[in-house]
Amino acid sequence: MENIGIIGIGGWGRNLLRTMRNLAGSNLTMACDLDSKRTSAAEHTYPGLITTQRPEDILENDDIKAVVIATPPSSHYELASKAMKNGKDVLVEKPLALSVSDGEKLLKESEELDRILMVGHIMVYHPATLYLKDLIKSGELGDIRYIYSSRVNLGKVRSIENSWWSFAPHDISIILYLLDAPLVRASSTGAAYLQDGIEDVVFTTLEFGDGIIAHIHVSWLDPHKERKVTIVGSKKMVVFDDTEATEKIRIYDKGADRNLDYDTYGEYMSIRSGDIVIPRIPGGEPLAAECTHFLKCIETREKPRSDGRAGLITLRALDAAQRSLGQGGAPVEIKA
Numbered sequence: 631m632e633n634i635g636i637i638g639i640g641g642w643g644r645n646l647l648r649t650m651r652n653l654a655g656s657n658l659t660m661a662c663d664l665d666s667k668r669t670s671a672a673e674h675t676y677p678g679l680i681t682t683q684r685p686e687d688i689l690e691n692d693d694i695k696a697v698v699i700a701t702p703p704s705s706h707y708e709l710a711s712k713a714m715k716n717g718k719d720v721l722v723e724k725p726l727a728l729s730v731s732d733g734e735k736l737l738k739e740s741e742e743l744d745r746i747l748m749v750g751h752i753m754v755y756h757p758a759t760l761y762l763k764d765l766i767k768s769g770e771l772g773d774i775r776y777i778y779s780s781r782v783n784l785g786k787v788r789s790i791e792n793s794w795w796s797f798a799p800h801d802i803s804i805i806l807y808l809l810d811a812p813l814v815r816a817s818s819t820g821a822a823y824l825q826d827g828i829e830d831v832v833f834t835t836l837e838f839g840d841g842i843i844a845h846i847h848v849s850w851l852d853p854h855k856e857r858k859v860t861i862v863g864s865k866k867m868v869v870f871d872d873t874e875a876t877e878k879i880r881i882y883d884k885g886a887d888r889n890l891d892y893d894t895y896g897e898y899m900s901i902r903s904g905d906i907v908i909p910r911i912p913g914g915e916p917l918a919a920e921c922t923h924f925l926k927c928i929e930t931r932e933k934p935r936s937d938g939r940a941g942l943i944t945l946r947a948l949d950a951a952q953r954s955l956g957q958g959g960a961p962v963e964i965k966a
């Protein structure tokens with residue numbers, strides 16, 4: 631297996647480092663962080679791991695064939711671009727970049743240089759998301775009508791990106807993965823209470839080409855911890871609650887149907903309220919599945935499930951909603 635390096639071993643990078651080091655068949659040999667406390671701690675935990683405070687030691691190292699980037703989003707473009715130009719495959723944390731033009735450049739570079747560009751959209755490696763995808767494909771839910779999700783809790787308040795850029799990549803990536811419809815428009819409202827210009831709470835509506843709408847609520851200023859996605863289909867409805875330890879998915883045989891042959895209004899509309907099914911979802915840590923997928927893509931050269939294109943569409947949604955926030959909630963079109 632090719633040698634892998636990681637750049638950024640802070641709060642989240644530490645998890646990627648641990649997961650990559652524990653995976654059979656993975657060869658993560660070098661770790662970089664600007665902060666020497668982080669590199670010393672990593673050296674101590676993983677004997678034999680080579681550490682550095684200079685990203686170039688990894689980016690310009692011919693023995694390293696793939697790089698995991700878990701630095702703050704402002705450095706994603708520069709580090710991912712340099713890594714690919716130096717012949718390396720890349721797994722970059724979400725969001726792919728901070729501007730749509732940087733995201734477009736990264737996608738183009740990955741195609742021209744024939745490098746794997748994967749974005750850390752961890753939720754598309756979650757067994758429950760994969761279950762939902764199969765459920766929708768099987769037709770059991772009928773036509774998808776709308777989706778809403780909430781990702782709220784109290785804390786970790788960030789000071790560079792707002793709650794939208796911090797949390798919503800998860801919700802957007804789930805929704806885009808589940809729906810085959812094109813995303814056309816975003817409108818967003820939100821408010822900054824704790825820090826000037828950094829929204830703590832954001833409510834966004836995404837509109838898709840065939841009439842499906844999706845609503846996302848994110849906040850780090852909320853009394854609840856919620857990680858929930860509700861999908862309403864023409865036949866059935868389903869809720870994915872990621873805060874549940876085991877019963878993460880509930881399928882509701884509920885709906886409303888119009889009868890064409892009716893005499894009274896009561897007969898015109900019939901409400902169905904049948905069984906609730908809680909399916910068994912296979913276990914497995916999403917981050918381990920994500921890292922395993924990256925290793926497989928490096929080997930087989932297949933496109934990652936969360937490839938540069940998925941990263942770019944997510945980025946376009948993030949950007950359109952942010953512009954809408956700045957325009958008092960006016961709808962902003964999203965380029966196809």
Ligand SMILES: NC(=O)c1ccc[n+]([C@@H]2O[C@H](COP(=O)([O-])OP(=O)(O)OC[C@H]3O[C@@H](n4cnc5c(N)ncnc54)[C@H](O)[C@@H]3O)[C@@H](O)[C@H]2O)c1
Binds near residue numbers: 643752
């Ligand atoms: N997938 C997830 O569930 C998830 C969860 C949290 C964070 N993230 C993502 O992970 C990334 C990092 O977030 P975090 O919470 O770990 O941030 P963090 O601030 O805790 O850690 C970032 C680390 O990167 C280091 N760093 C910064 N610039 C660097 C550079 N140029 N070269 C080398 N090291 C550098 C910092 O010293 C720090 O240790 C972000 O993109 C974030 O969106 C993903």
